Amino acid sequence: MLVIPAIDLKDGQCVRLRQGDMDDSTVFSDDPVATAAQWAQSGARRLHMVDLNGAFAGTPKNAAAVKAITQALPSLPVQIGGGIRDCNTIESYLNAGVHYVIIGTAAVKNPEFVHEACARFPGHIIVGIDAKAGFVATDGWAETSTVQAVDLARDFRDAGVEAIVYTDIERDGMMQGVNIAATVNLAVEGGLPVIASGGVTDIEDIRRLAEVSHNGIVGAITGRAIYEGTLNVAEAQALSDRLVRA
Incomplete structure (x- = not known):
């Protein structure tokens, strides 16, 4: 299970939001390249x-x-x-050296786009499912749909999607721990590998995720915790490796 540092970009700066609120952001760096290099030096194997x-x-x-x-x-692989x-955006990112692109809002509003993208760019497509109380949010989390997260994952089970990035919006940036039950449920019921996001606070969250990773949890994205120093990337990845091997 990968421990994946997050870099959220707003106006060219590295920031973290609370529950996706653009008006509630904390700037952590104005140098994204230096920030990415820091996580690479810490042993990160992928960047979100x-x-x-x-x-x-x-x-x-x-x-x-x-x-x-x-x-x-x-x-350093980047998602x-x-x-x-659209596919032109995907192609542009892949040509720029990005390894994976994450389709979020368009997966809800235009599901056929996901199928088209998987066919044109096999092995490079991840679907982002961001949920509030189990329902998928779109448009930078500004809108909440009537689509349930598990149902959306099932819809793409046979499309060729590499993984699902699942974010519990109510936990995101709040340092309140990961919603383990919802994450496991999505992996089991959705039938696709899941990268957990939202709520990672410290190494105990990594431990809890790694201990249930056999259910299909292949990664954990962490943002505010690594910037505020409550989680060490190298230690977290080492623990995950030990537990998954065991």
């Missing part, structure tokens, strides 16, 4: 990036920062979400 401006605008707004990171750290609504 979100274009927050893009998520709201529906088109990439921080692509330059993303490309700067992939060029500076070509051996990016936020504003990915």
